Amino acid sequence: xxxxxxxxxxxxxxxxxxxxxxxxxxxxxxxxxxxxxxxxxxxxxxxxxxxxxxxxxxxxxxxxxxxxxxxxxxxxxxxxxxxxxxxxxxxxxxxxxxxxxxxxxxxxxxxxxxxxxxxxxxxxxxxxxxxxxxxxxxxxxxxxxxxxxxxxxxxxxxxxxxxxxxxxxxxxxxxxxxxxxxxxxxxxxxxxxxxxxxxxxxxxxxxxxxxxxxxxxxxxxxxxxxxxxxxxxxxxxxxxxxxxxxxxxxxxxxxxxxxxxxxxxxxxxxxxxxxxxxxxxxxxxxxxxxxxxxxxxxxxxxxxxxxxxxxxxxxxxxxxxxxxxxxxxxxxxxxxxxxxxxxxxxxxxxxxxxxxxxxxxxxxxxxxxxxxxxxxxxxxxxxxxxxxxxxxxxxxxxxxxxxxxxxxxxxxxxxxxxxxxxxxxxxxxxxxxxxxx
Numbered sequence: 001x002x003x004x005x006x007x008x009x010x011x012x013x014x015x016x017x018x019x020x021x022x023x024x025x026x027x028x029x030x031x032x033x034x035x036x037x038x039x040x041x042x043x044x045x046x047x048x049x050x051x052x053x054x055x056x057x058x059x060x061x062x063x064x065x066x067x068x069x070x071x072x073x074x075x076x077x078x079x080x081x082x083x084x085x086x087x088x089x090x091x092x093x094x095x096x097x098x099x100x101x102x103x104x105x106x107x108x109x110x111x112x113x114x115x116x117x118x119x120x121x122x123x124x125x126x127x128x129x130x131x132x133x134x135x136x137x138x139x140x141x142x143x144x145x146x147x148x149x150x151x152x153x154x155x156x157x158x159x160x161x162x163x164x165x166x167x168x169x170x171x172x173x174x175x176x177x178x179x180x181x182x183x184x185x186x187x188x189x190x191x192x193x194x195x196x197x198x199x200x201x202x203x204x205x206x207x208x209x210x211x212x213x214x215x216x217x218x219x220x221x222x223x224x225x226x227x228x229x230x231x232x233x234x235x236x237x238x239x240x241x242x243x244x245x246x247x248x249x250x251x252x253x254x255x256x257x258x259x260x261x262x263x264x265x266x267x268x269x270x271x272x273x274x275x276x277x278x279x280x281x282x283x284x285x286x287x288x289x290x291x292x293x294x295x296x297x298x299x300x301x302x303x304x305x306x307x308x309x310x311x312x313x314x315x316x317x318x319x320x321x322x323x324x325x326x327x328x329x330x331x332x333x334x335x336x337x338x339x340x341x342x343x344x345x346x347x348x349x350x351x352x353x354x355x356x357x358x359x360x361x362x363x364x365x366x367x368x369x370x371x372x373x374x375x376x377x378x379x380x381x382x383x384x385x386x387x388x389x390x391x392x393x394x395x396x397x398x399x400x401x402x403x404x405x406x407x408x409x410x411x412x413x414x415x416x417x418x419x420x421x422x423x424x425x426x427x428x429x430x431x432x433x434x435x436x437x
Contacts, residue, residue, distance in 0.1 A: 122403050126398055142199070144156055154172055166185060183228045186226075225256060241261050246297050255270050272285045286338045288310045303381075324382060374401060416434075
């Protein structure tokens with residue numbers, strides 16, 4: 001069972017508090033109780049079509065799902081989270097996904113008769129935003145990232161039973177999964193057993209390279225990130241990165257939300273990987289509180305303001321703070337991390353399960369891992385003269401979930417716009433959302 005405390009089920013949390021985490025990691029053999037509810041069965045992987053995992057007599061068991069004829073998809077908790085295990089579907093920035101949970105993809109009888117718009121399904125667009133183009137998306141794509149404009153080349157993280165691979169995804173809006181992978185995310189030592197790895201559902205881009213990652217069982221969770229060259233086909237670089245959960249990129253640098261990087265092991269925080277020259281160098285740039293429930297979400301706005309977060313220790317609710325680009329640059333040069341809790345908080349108003357830059361702001365998918373309530377944007381304004389704190393604006397609703405019949409599966413940036421991955425009975429697609437002029 002995955003040991004990122006943020007994603008553990010109730011049984012795992014109790015076991016950790018009792019000092020019996022190792023027994024839980026090895027399958028719950030310490031007390032003979034494998035699960036308390038279906039949430040604890042997330043690490044069993046994707047169930048066969050027409051099946052889902054359920055907790056039956058304290059054992060994780062596959063049960064038949066009545067899909068009502070349409071599209072069972074990868075619903076009912078079979079998507080993997082932006083971190084490291086199956087988790088009722090999650091995802092976010094450049095990568096994390098939020099599946100709508102059970103009965104949310106329009107494949108159940110309760111959704112068959114619900115009226116839906118062809119692009120947004122049953123999601124409701126809010127005042128101040130407009131829909132531009134949309135494009136169909138392969139069911140195997142779990143994360144998407146774009147190059148800087150004005151021509152947007154896309155890359156995808158594709159997950160199969162045997163692979164965790166980075167692919168070219170065409171040029172927006174002509175989205176098409178490439179015929180061959182650019183490279184695998186798995187380091188050589190882990191390729192023989194891909195089932196023992198849990199993809200971190202992010203992709204980040206630094207202007208010429210793509211970063212992806214994964215973790216494995218353990219506490220803290222061992223992990224690795226892959227820096228994939230997208231053009232000149234140089235060898236992919238693999239680096240140690242425990243607890244890596246999300247990441248964002250800026251020109252010549254990646255910022256990884258996790259527990260360490262390369263030879264650095266400074267505990268939970270944000271680690272920069274400087275890619276302007278080889279060998280790449282690692283610097284811890286943001287400190288989290290000493291006690292957190294797990295690593296969290298990351299995003300960066302067009303004006304260089306970053307949003308980083310973590311899960312609270314007791315509630316596992318995600319929180320986030322905004323950090324100016326000036327402070328990140330200073331932390332890089334001085335090697336003195338920013339104290340995240342000293343920076344302005346993004347008052348999301350609920351838990352959230354994904355984040356991405358959206359113009360000069362950040363978009364978050366509010367709700368839980370079983371379903372989104374809305375996608376909302378928070379404006380981010382630099383402090384005057386560079387010395388004043390960042391200003392975080394009030395919440396701006398972008399998309400509201402009217403029901404559970406259209407799922408929000410991912411969010412990512414496209415220049416100053418937002419890409420939202422949605423799924424319902426009409427399939428999966430990427431939708432480009434713009435701020436109204």
